[in-house]
Amino acid sequence: MRILKESDIDKLTLADNQLFVEVFSDPELCRKLLERVLGIEVDHVEFVTAEKTLFPEPGARFVRMDVYVRDADNTVYDIEMQTTDKRDFMLRSRYYLSAIDSDCIKAGEPYKRLRPCYVIFICTFDPFGRDLPRYTITPHCREDV
Numbered sequence: 001m002r003i004l005k006e007s008d009i010d011k012l013t014l015a016d017n018q019l020f021v022e023v024f025s026d027p028e029l030c031r032k033l034l035e036r037v038l039g040i041e042v043d044h045v046e047f048v049t050a051e052k053t054l055f056p057e058p059g060a061r062f063v064r065m066d067v068y069v070r071d072a073d074n075t076v077y078d079i080e081m082q083t084t085d086k087r088d089f090m091l092r093s094r095y096y097l098s099a100i101d102s103d104c105i106k107a108g109e110p111y112k113r114l115r116p117c118y119v120i121f122i123c124t125f126d127p128f129g130r131d132l133p134r135y136t137i138t139p140h141c142r143e144d145v
Contacts, residue, residue, distance in 0.1 A: 085127065
């Protein structure tokens with residue numbers, strides 16, 4: 001964690017990782033953010049971890065989540081602040097989701113033990129260039145569309 005000078009504090013925004021993690025480590029603020037972003041009701045947040053690190057398997061690329069959250073219904077949320085457009089966050093979200101899933105169940109456990117999960121990217125840029133405030137990406141069956 002870096003030490004901030006008093007003159008820098010007024011310049012901070014939520015895009016600053018240190019402030020983002022500090023603010024949303026508060027369970028109530030985190031709950032309100034989830035409700036606002038996802039448009040759902042979250043009864044209460046059970047567990048918040050800032051900068052949680054997962055190692056999907058030995059030698060694999062690790063995952064460091066800005067804010068990892070579990071609610072009262074055991075739903076898992078990964079909230080990421082994205083300030084640079086590396087054009088890889090769709091692949092990154094897929095990898096993060098798989099790391100969360102592999103952390104939820106162990107060898108031999110049934111897949112039905114997987115928890116509902118959301119990977120949320122809050123971006124300082126428009127990732128799809130459609131001038132929308134929110135994009136929702138879900139897996140779907142092409143034959144159902």
